Amino acid sequence: MPYPTQVPNSIGHVESIKDETLIEDIGEFKYNPPSPKEANAFDSVPVRDLPGAEDLGPPFVSVYGLDGSRVEVPVGDPRFDKRIGVIDIALVELDLTTIDEQARQAYVTPSKVRNLGEEHHVRMALPSTNTRYNAPTVHESWRLMTFQNFQQKEVFGQSLFDIYYDLLDRANRLVTHGRIRLEQCPAQDCTYGQQFINSTKPDTCPKCGANIYPTDPLRVHERVAGSQSNEAALNVLMGLIEHMVLLGAADSIWNKNPEQLETTAFIKDGPLAQFDTAAWIHQPLHNKLSQFQRFLRDTNREPLVYMGIHKTGDFAAYAQEVRDYLTGPTVLPFSNDDIYEHVIAGDRTKDYAKKTYYGKNFLYKSGKGNGTGHCLPFLIPRRYQGGRLGEKKGEIVQNVDAYTELARAVSLLERLRTVQHKDGLIPLVLAHEAASIPEELGRRVFGRVAEEVAR
Incomplete structure (x- = not known):
C-alpha cells in the first residue's frame, strides 16, 4: 500500500507483463460468464405497473430528510491523547410547494429551497479517550x-x-x-x-x-x-439516534394529527437497519411504524412513505454497475437470491439481514435526466408472511404487490431529484449540509472549544 501522499508509479505494471510465467497462468483461465441474455435479465417492474400506480392519491405536502455526522476530537497536547466525541443529527422539514414551483424544470435546485425548509437538530457531546x-x-x-x-x-x-x-x-x-x-x-x-x-x-x-x-x-x-479511539461506539450511537429522531418526527404527527401521515414522507440517509450491539431495536422500530401503517390502511388512506436511501455501500455499488442496463422509469425488487447472487454473499436459506433490517431493499431507475438519470437503492418497511401488518412472523414477503406504497414512494423520489450531486435527493442534500462536521476542521475547532471551556 502507498503512503497517503505517495503518487502511484504510472509504469509499475511494465515489469509484471514481462513475467512469462504470470502471463501463462493468466492464459490458462477459463471464463464462464452469463450469457448476454442472462446478464441483462432484470426482474424489474415498470413504474406504471407498481401497486397504486393507477391512482397516486393526494399529493405530498411535506417531507422530512435526515442525516447525521460525528467527529472524535483531540483536546490539548496530543501526547496525552485526550478526546471527546461530538454527534450532530439534522432533520430538515421541507414544504413541497417549494418543489412544485419548479415543476417545469427537469431537476430541482437545492439553493432555491435551502432557506424554505426548517431545521431541527439533536446535538450531543460524549467523553472518549482518557x-x-x-x-x-x-x-x-x-x-x-x-x-x-x-x-x-x-x-x-x-x-x-x-x-x-x-x-x-x-x-x-x-x-x-x-x-x-x-x-x-x-x-x-x-x-x-x-x-x-x-x-x-x-x-x-x-x-x-x-x-x-x-x-x-x-x-x-x-x-x-x-485509552483508544471510540469512533466505532460513536457510529453505533449516531445510527441509533438517527432512527429515533426520524421516528420521533412521525410520532409527533401521529399524536397531533395522524391523518397528516398520508401526505408527509420521511427519508433518511442510510438503510432502515440497526447494526452491532443495539441491533435488537430494529424490531420495535418496525413495530411502531406498523402502527402508523395500520391506521392509514384502516381509514382508507394512502400508505405511509418511510424510506432509507443507500448512498454508499454494497447496494449503492451494485446500482452503479447496472444503471446503464436498466430502462427507466422502473423498480428492481431485491429478492434474497438477487442480493446473495449480485450484491452480498451470504446464506441463501435465510432472509437477508433478518436480525438487523426493518426495511426491504429496492432499486429505482429514473426515466429522464442528464446521462443515465438517477439510480437509487432505497428501502421501505418490510412485510412478513405471518401475522398482521407489522408483526415479524414468517419469511419476508417478496411480492411487490404487498408493498402498496411503492408507486407513491418512487413518484416522490422523482420529484426530489437534483443534479447537484450524483443520484442526489433534495432533503438529504439539505440534511447533510445541516449536519456535516468537517473531519479536520471540526477536530481543530471543537478541540479549541474544549480547551477554552475547561479553563
Missing part, C-alpha cells in the same frame, strides 16, 4: 452521559428517552413493575448475570455496586475503550 464525566472511568462516563443525553435531548417536545422507553416496551424488555431485564452487569470487571433494573432512573448492581443506567441495554458501551 476523558471522564462524573464517573471514575471512561466506560462508566460514557454510559452516564448517554443516559443524560437521552433525557435532555428532544424531538418535537418528546425526549429521546421517551422514544427509547416506548421501543423498550415494544421489544418486551420491560417486565413486572416496569423494570428492565438486563442480561449482565455492564461494569467492565463484573460478571454478575441477569438482573432487573429500574427503567427510569439509575440503579446499582447487587454484586459490584456499579451504577446501571436504563440506556445500558443498548450495549454501545461495549465498544468503548478507555
Whole structure:
C-alpha cells in the first residue's frame, strides 16, 4: 500500500507483463460468464405497473430528510491523547410547494429551497479517550452521559428517552413493575448475570455496586475503550439516534394529527437497519411504524412513505454497475437470491439481514435526466408472511404487490431529484449540509472549544 501522499508509479505494471510465467497462468483461465441474455435479465417492474400506480392519491405536502455526522476530537497536547466525541443529527422539514414551483424544470435546485425548509437538530457531546464525566472511568462516563443525553435531548417536545422507553416496551424488555431485564452487569470487571433494573432512573448492581443506567441495554458501551479511539461506539450511537429522531418526527404527527401521515414522507440517509450491539431495536422500530401503517390502511388512506436511501455501500455499488442496463422509469425488487447472487454473499436459506433490517431493499431507475438519470437503492418497511401488518412472523414477503406504497414512494423520489450531486435527493442534500462536521476542521475547532471551556 502507498503512503497517503505517495503518487502511484504510472509504469509499475511494465515489469509484471514481462513475467512469462504470470502471463501463462493468466492464459490458462477459463471464463464462464452469463450469457448476454442472462446478464441483462432484470426482474424489474415498470413504474406504471407498481401497486397504486393507477391512482397516486393526494399529493405530498411535506417531507422530512435526515442525516447525521460525528467527529472524535483531540483536546490539548496530543501526547496525552485526550478526546471527546461530538454527534450532530439534522432533520430538515421541507414544504413541497417549494418543489412544485419548479415543476417545469427537469431537476430541482437545492439553493432555491435551502432557506424554505426548517431545521431541527439533536446535538450531543460524549467523553472518549482518557476523558471522564462524573464517573471514575471512561466506560462508566460514557454510559452516564448517554443516559443524560437521552433525557435532555428532544424531538418535537418528546425526549429521546421517551422514544427509547416506548421501543423498550415494544421489544418486551420491560417486565413486572416496569423494570428492565438486563442480561449482565455492564461494569467492565463484573460478571454478575441477569438482573432487573429500574427503567427510569439509575440503579446499582447487587454484586459490584456499579451504577446501571436504563440506556445500558443498548450495549454501545461495549465498544468503548478507555485509552483508544471510540469512533466505532460513536457510529453505533449516531445510527441509533438517527432512527429515533426520524421516528420521533412521525410520532409527533401521529399524536397531533395522524391523518397528516398520508401526505408527509420521511427519508433518511442510510438503510432502515440497526447494526452491532443495539441491533435488537430494529424490531420495535418496525413495530411502531406498523402502527402508523395500520391506521392509514384502516381509514382508507394512502400508505405511509418511510424510506432509507443507500448512498454508499454494497447496494449503492451494485446500482452503479447496472444503471446503464436498466430502462427507466422502473423498480428492481431485491429478492434474497438477487442480493446473495449480485450484491452480498451470504446464506441463501435465510432472509437477508433478518436480525438487523426493518426495511426491504429496492432499486429505482429514473426515466429522464442528464446521462443515465438517477439510480437509487432505497428501502421501505418490510412485510412478513405471518401475522398482521407489522408483526415479524414468517419469511419476508417478496411480492411487490404487498408493498402498496411503492408507486407513491418512487413518484416522490422523482420529484426530489437534483443534479447537484450524483443520484442526489433534495432533503438529504439539505440534511447533510445541516449536519456535516468537517473531519479536520471540526477536530481543530471543537478541540479549541474544549480547551477554552475547561479553563
